[in-house]
Amino acid sequence: MKRHRVVTAGAGLAGLVMLGMGLPGQVVAAAEAHTEAAQASSALVDTMESELHRAMNSLGSTDNAGQQPKPYFMSYVVSDAEQASIGAQFGAITSSNASHRRFADVRIRIGTPAEDNTHGDHRNSALTTIPLPLTDDGAAIARSLWFATNRGYGKALDGYLKVKTDQEVRAKEEDGSPDFSREKEKVALLPLAPPLKIDRTEWETRLRELSGLFKQYPDVFYNTVALEASSETDYFVSSEGAKIATPNHVARLIVLGRTRAADGMDMFRAETFEADEAGHLPGQKVLAAKVTEMGKSLEALRVAPVTDPYNGPAILSGRAAAVFFHEVLGHRLEGQRQRGDEEGQTFTKLMGKQILPSFMSVSDDPTLTKFDGTWLSGHYDYDDEGQQARRVDLIKDGVLETFLMSRQPVAGFANSNGHGRAEVGRMPTGRQGNLIVTSSKTVNDAELRQMLIAEAKKQGKAYGLYFEDISSGFAVTTRRSPQAFQVIPLVVYRVYVDGRPDELVRGVSIVGTPQAALARIVATGDKAEVFNGICGAESGSIPVSAVAPAMLVSEIETQKQAQGNARPPILPPPTAGNSADAVGKVGGQ
Structure with a gap:
């Protein structure tokens, strides 16, 4: 599983790259070799499993409002990720952050696999998402899951009622397939992702150097060089008996530059590099060559002719x-x-x-x-x-x-x-x-x-x-x-x-x-x-x-392509003889 919540703005389909871990044979072997160790070390999985079973056994009881339907399926899906990001522009650091996040998706299905609360336009009625405590405090995690499960159950009930109402008034559907398939449960607790380690000082220096190379291209009015790294473990527990933990350790470097032609058309170039950890990304010489190539390409693009349909x-x-x-x-x-x-x-x-x-x-x-x-x-x-x-x-x-x-x-x-x-x-x-x-x-x-x-x-x-x-x-x-x-x-x-x-x-x-x-x-x-x-x-x-x-x-x-009408920058960019560079020289005297 790879379940990323944050995506870098402006990257689009081309802009971001991630990596996975493990070959198929290694996955199976690792699951068998580390199941007991992972179970013993993960209070999070134990709490997820016990709270899910408690909810499955308790929900759907009779109260003053009458009999409420029991869920036929539930799952807890947790993403536990450490993330670090550093950004630089024109030779200076613009951001340097680290975070640790845990989110849980609680999914509840009411009805039958043939027709449940997710039918048609109501698919999201099965889902409730909340942040979880960052420490393996079983009582706190259980309390959070309890709250989300109660809220999710009410949402699922409402969705199921709407599905039933819709079915009474709409024409027969073209595809009468069930809403949920029956599958064999999986148990595979792989070792947890290792702690995230980034030499922040080294990477800030490298990013300053790389982004500073764009200063030699006067028509590149925007650039960013960003390092993103994460160490994530994803957990899945279901009422069918599935219990899975999978690690992901990712590092990516993103280089983006923009220019604008005289007719107002914006153009950009983007490159990404990835590895299983920051230390395995390409060396500085390789990256510097790519930045230089991008700068030259942008300068050429801004004066290239616009092609006809x-x-x-x-x-x-x-x-x-x-x-x-x-x-x-x-x-x-x-x-x-x-x-x-x-x-x-x-x-x-x-x-x-x-x-x-x-x-x-x-x-x-x-x-x-x-x-x-x-x-x-x-x-x-x-x-x-x-x-x-x-x-x-x-x-x-x-x-x-x-x-x-x-x-x-x-x-x-x-x-x-x-x-x-x-x-x-x-x-x-x-x-x-x-x-x-x-x-x-x-x-x-x-x-x-x-x-x-x-x-x-x-x-x-x-x-x-x-x-x-x-x-x-x-x-x-x-x-x-x-x-x-x-x-x-x-x-x-x-x-x-x-x-x-x-x-x-x-x-x-x-x-x-x-x-x-x-x-x-x-x-x-x-x-x-x-x-x-x-x-x-x-x-x-x-x-x-x-x-x-x-x-x-x-x-x-x-x-x-759609074309803007904004002019290129009217004021030329600062050079070595004026502006901030000149101020720096004065300060040095």
């Missing part, structure tokens, strides 16, 4: 293709998208049919911690409903085989496949973890480029487009809006068919509809790349990864 062939780099698949395909293969009268259900009726070229396959494998040495953000050992993570083959040789399932069934899929995920304070839904795209029709980069030029000539185009870097994207999956997607590139080049040098352009976004876009993939590169990020949806913001090779599409549609 385009409809023609293009290559998406591996990173760009990874985001493309996450947005265009991945979200539409999440289980809950296949039920509900408001969902577009793009692929619901296409099970067993070809939705990708036959040379492509797609899986989601949250059990992987790395891909070719790169940490994968979407790794987890158990999902947020206590189900063990597992690999799911979604598409084989272009043919759709299954969906990403939580414990919310859909027609034809009655059980979870370990993909019920949520941020603290949200109900889990089927979500992506590590989405991995593979291809049997691969060529090297040079061949892929020649195929792009040939396709552009064939279509009578002066150029094709190459999307090198990507920021983020979003997908619309509801019926009331067009079933469309949008992906926001950061670095785009025109590749001319007459041999002219590639030309950097700006102000373009990729748009389209999923089935049309996926059908136009012609070939892929022979090297896969990783995109790590934070993805937001109805169950909150969670860490995800996507892995894909570069791909050539015969036709892609772009439109102009």
Whole structure:
């Protein structure tokens, strides 16, 4: 489980990366080897378990108002995290904080698995979230859980009554699947996450140096270099007998810079680096080179021409293709998208049919911690409903085989496949973890480029487009809006068919509809790349990864990005001969 409550502002899908711990075999071995030790050391788990069973045995008794229904399922889910963050801008520290937080999600279901208080629009009636005491004070923890359980039970009762009322007045639903699946309980108490250790003095020095490099680029009006690290243990206890504790230890470095063109268009570049601890992040020389590269890129982007709307062939780099698949395909293969009268259900009726070229396959494998040495953000050992993570083959040789399932069934899929995920304070839904795209029709980069030029000539185009870097994207999956997607590139080049040098352009976004876009993939590169990020949806913001090779599409549609009208800074930035620097020299005399 990875259940993060705080997301850095402005990072979006592209901006944040996290990492998981442990390989599948190690998870099982660790669970067996450390179960007794973890049980003995965790007053928190013991208190969660005893208070949950007391509530299950007590709720639903007869009182003056009559018989109240008993819950048929309850779970306590606790996120216990130490966090540290340091931020710097233009060579100075802007923030340096540390915190320890515990939150509990109390989930209560009333009715039956076939129909309960979470049905339809009332899904959140099962959830109550509270902060917990930070120490293992059993009495204080029990009292907090007692309060949240009473409040949650009343909320669940109200939700169940509304569900019953709704069913009396609405037409028959398209998908009559149950609201909750029956699953085998899991017991896996892994060792707790170690205490968080950060050399704050060293990292403040490093961040000052890195952010100070942006001062040599006068048109970069904003930058931030931030270190975020956390050591977190997540606990899950349920009335079915599940009892799980999983550790996560994460460190990430985020570099962001912004500039503004003369016409008012804002542009940014963002890079992230991750490891299992701060000491394993890249060295200062590597990071400094990346900051310098970003600064030069931003200076070039601000004077690049704005490209016109385009409809023609293009290559998406591996990173760009990874985001493309996450947005265009991945979200539409999440289980809950296949039920509900408001969902577009793009692929619901296409099970067993070809939705990708036959040379492509797609899986989601949250059990992987790395891909070719790169940490994968979407790794987890158990999902947020206590189900063990597992690999799911979604598409084989272009043919759709299954969906990403939580414990919310859909027609034809009655059980979870370990993909019920949520941020603290949200109900889990089927979500992506590590989405991995593979291809049997691969060529090297040079061949892929020649195929792009040939396709552009064939279509009578002066150029094709190459999307090198990507920021983020979003997908619309509801019926009331067009079933469309949008992906926001950061670095785009025109590749001319007459041999002219590639030309950097700006102000373009990729748009389209999923089935049309996926059908136009012609070939892929022979090297896969990783995109790590934070993805937001109805169950909150969670860490995800996507892995894909570069791909050539015969036709892609772009439109102009929204453009601001604010002028670039009128006053030039301070330099070594004036302002604060000059004051510093005077003070030194």
